[in-house]
Amino acid sequence: MKDKNPISASEIGTLWLTYQEKTMILRILEYFIEKADDQQAKNIMGGLWQELSYYVTKIKNIFQEQGIAIPIGFTDTDVNLEAPKLYDNGFDIMFVRILKEISMGMYTLNMNMSYQDEVMEIYEGLTSTTQKIYKSSTLYLLEKGILTLPPKVTMPKSSEFVESKNYLNGFNLFNKKRALNDIELGYLHHGIETNNIGMQLITGFAQCATNKEVKQYFVKGKELAKKQIKVFEDILLQNDVQFSATSGSTVTPSKVAPFSQKLMMFCIYLLNGFGLVGSSFGTIFSLRKDVSMKTTLIAKDIYFYADEGVKIMIENGWLEEPPQMEDRAKLMKD
CATH class of the missing domain: 1.20.1260.10 (Ferritin, core subunit, four-helix bundle)
Known part of the structure; x- marks a missing residue:
């Protein structure tokens, strides 16, 4: 990859920011998994941790191949697994769902700034992971009665244009x-x-x-x-x-x-x-x-x-x- 076509400045920037975000999420997941009481929630977060860890390694490999300094991001020193539980009642999956909302928007923007196959494949894979986890998190929260549906309204019976x-x-x-x-x-x-x-x-x-x-x-x-x-x-x-x-x-x-x-x-x-x-x-x-x-x-x-x-x-x-x-x-x- 390095010999054929070096990655562009925009790709370096988006991969760098993705590395920061994903290493942060990995540390948060490690704490939430350690403190989770619900096995279904653990499974959702554990699956997400494995997939994000894989893509963090891929980004790190690209940086190494290109001779780019690997970011520090967030490491084991940024999480205390011995700390008591700080949140309860499904907050872990609620927060994972919000993080996936953020990720979906970021991956779309990052894909639009990518030109290398290997970089685009990272965002394709992360997008697929995000959509899967967002769906499973939403269904989990609805099943547990934690998430509230938007207001219900009368169904429209015709199509109209704004007249004034x-x-x-x-x-x-x-x-x-x-x-x-x-x-x-x-x-x-x-x-x-x-x-x-x-x-x-x-x-x-x-x-x-x-x-x-x-x-x-x-x-x-x-x-x-x-x-x-x-x-x-x-x-x-x-x-x-x-x-x-x-x-x-x-x-x-x-x-x-x-x-x-x-x-x-x-x-x-x-x-x-x-x-x-x-x-x-x-x-x-x-x-x-x-x-x-x-x-x-x-x-x-x-x-x-x-x-x-x-x-x-x-x-x-x-x-x-x-x-x-x-x-x-x-x-x-x-």
Whole structure:
């Protein structure tokens, strides 16, 4: 591969980021598998661990063949398998399902930036794995009564076109707001579901963080998740839609960190990126102006929160630097 055609900068970048994400997930899975009480959940996570480990090795081999420095990523030092259980009541599979949602979007983008057969095969394989695990996780959670279905609506009996610009109304007090359409309902439900899981995750992180600044950052993230849930629930209630909250999960009283602060911060960094993308989709496809404006403001809050987290990671030496082009100006000056 090295002799025939070296991989491109975009492929190096996507493989590097994939390596970071997958080594993080492997460490999280190792802890969840160790603490899981349910054999079916263990089987789902164990199968995922094996497949991700295989692709991590493939990425490492490509880097070695190409003479590229292998990233540090996340290692055994970033997980404490002896730590008591921090989450209960199906949180492990709930979180795996969210991670697979993120992965599906990332693999599509990464495939679009790939040109080598070997690189494209990695993303094809990871996509297949992700879809399989996402499906099995969803069915497991529904079977256990942990996951809540989106609101049910009246089935449409005909196809229609928008006849007036009033369809976009939302801010004018003198104009009646139309009912939410099914696309908007779907994004609002998804926003509540993902933020509920994120709130549980970051609550546990805040409990066991030892760095004061990191602990405060996680507490701030918890409040941001609660704010988003309230915004989405208020929109639904104003439109006579009752959201049935998931039974969720339980954060135990444990204050022993199962993961390094570097891993916990990177995990939130990854989820912030997912939150920004999700808010962007909600803004674009919400045709009622008040709904799209609220999702835009949420995206702004997530952006500034994410930026604060990156600065904390840099200050503590936790942010591994991605591969980059040569600084030609500096080389010529030297």
